[in-house]
Amino acid sequence: MELDWWYFRRLYEGLLEHDDCRAYLGDQRSEAADHLAALESLRKREPVPAAGDDEQLWRIMKLYGLSRVSDYLIERFGGQGEHAEFFSAIGLTPFEHAESFSPFHHEISAVVQDPSATAVTVEEVLWPGLWFGDLLFSRAGVRVRAPKHLVDATVATTSTLYFTFRRGQRPTSDLSHGWGSNSQWGTSFPRFYSDQDGLHLNWDGEVDIGADPPALRAGWSEEETEPLDERRELLLHRCFVRGPVPADASDRYPFDDRLSLTSAEWPLRPESIVDARPDVQKPEG
Template structure:
């Protein structure tokens, strides 16, 4: 009897269904062992391809690349679920499966990813704000005061996940209650704030055909959302495609049409960028790339 193919969607579903205290030993560890070297090699090959892409180039879309982007998206959902236990309570009542930082890193480094926890300078490319300590001086620059969870690189320069950080800043640079509690885009789930990503509003199967957002750091600068629409103003949904409702359960059972990626609108959150050259579709004034909804801060 043949085994079903290893896929991150399976792992995500089993983590949600698991009720015991040993989610790594019971769920994540066995899945990773079954994934093995073949899955790591698949991710490494995908990282090599994505790391060489530039914004505005022709989309080298193929069935294999699409499947790879969907798999990375599913794997990012696994990460989102596992990170819930590190986050302050608030928006989402579920605290996640409860893996320790060591077990979280064991899973993803076992898949060939490399962790980072740079804290010298706040960089919106690398860091997601989890908590803001508001400085009395509104002009006080933003600085990192602690790392809540580590970030992850996929291959050389492809960002899989940003590090979660606590920061201290004056009001002109980051506002408490906005920088750390306003909706977070390009993310599926956070315990302490609402989120929105392109999968929301699609059916129980269609939502898994969501592309992973590709951000790449190179010696020449940051390439943001490299597979996004080159012209955000033209990134409208085709007229034939149904517009999904806001609730993730809407449109259940509908076949998902293809849709453009990218697009930009003004950004409400003020965060200080760090002066690296940034390129990509839909850049906002802070050098961050926007989806067809507000910022990824």
Template structure:
């Protein structure tokens, strides 16, 4: 199949035009969507990224941008309260709940039961399933958690800016498409979080390994003054969950950071950090 990198963009835009009837609209597009997703199979496994990253001549970059457009469909269906499971399962994604233990890699906190008697974070309810595309985390499962305030602050975790997400009304969100024009925004890359035999890899395309202390900053990247513990919290949860919100919490840039872990616990265990060198 021809890559047709704009297919999922058209699917998203057409879905908005059929607001209120997502199931009926998507039912007739499952076969085509499955074929287009199958064409993105090279993204199912984490690869060694070339020095300097991908350029516009690399087909892998176009696959990554095409998958970003499908993630917009997922964001819309969460926000609309629509059941996504059947559509995404039938086109080739694998649903999961990971309900046995809270993991910020696998779970997006949507609601919090504040419990001063709790000693750790537990999953109270899975509100929507997450999905895998091979080893690639397409989307996290949405959960309600029970937690003490010193680990998860309900107000912070549910109202702070959610990064790596285009939309999640009513909370503010941020991804790299925001602020760009109607065409340029679709050249946004899908942020790749992988789980494989080497560990959990957060934002694999990031150029700054924040597992290092201090992180090594490439010469072409501006200095990051945010404390390392805040950067790790933000990348792990994709939002702040307990930090007293800094004034610039809505204006952070976690997209250059990456982190590899053996397990995703909260609080994060420094011993879980895995060093994954990348080409210079």
């Protein structure tokens, strides 16, 4: 089908206008499935990101519109019912990954603070996550049991949730915030992939924070750069989960950072960090 870049924007705006979400989404299923199928090339990770490929960049921005639909349904229905039903019907694959806690696969929504615990474990899956091929469309929402030094209940559930447009009363931040009513829809969907080479967090990020020290962000000085362990925690969980919370926790910029891992555990194991991008071939002469 011909790519209609704004279909998912209209779908989201239509949701806000309809009280009967189930009926509205039911009417949209077939068309939404066709539009999602047109984004087929996003299901697999490119060896290098899509910079310079205008059509692929438009696909990434179009998928962002669908992510807003997901955020709205999670907020309104807790990720169950209409959310899981609609996205399964249009071509996404639900998952729970309930066998072990993984910040790549799981968004912490609630915490049972247990001083006797020695690790973070999944107590309950509150809503399923969703795959689009190898692309992580959304994480599963979970309640975890954890000691406070690994996951602080207050920090993990109230600190700013990045790469997210809306999540109830919780503060969120994505690259659309602060832009006008039209400009905000030019936001790129954050691509997190799982494939045979590992887990790839924010694949389009320009700075590999697996390196120690990583390269400086463009336009940043060393004095302006946050501690590496905080940057990794923020990208891995998309929020802070331990205290004390940095004073600028709601004003961070993880959108340039990238990280590839063999597995996502918490605490993060340094040996799980890998470099998944091939070296850029320099021109001869």
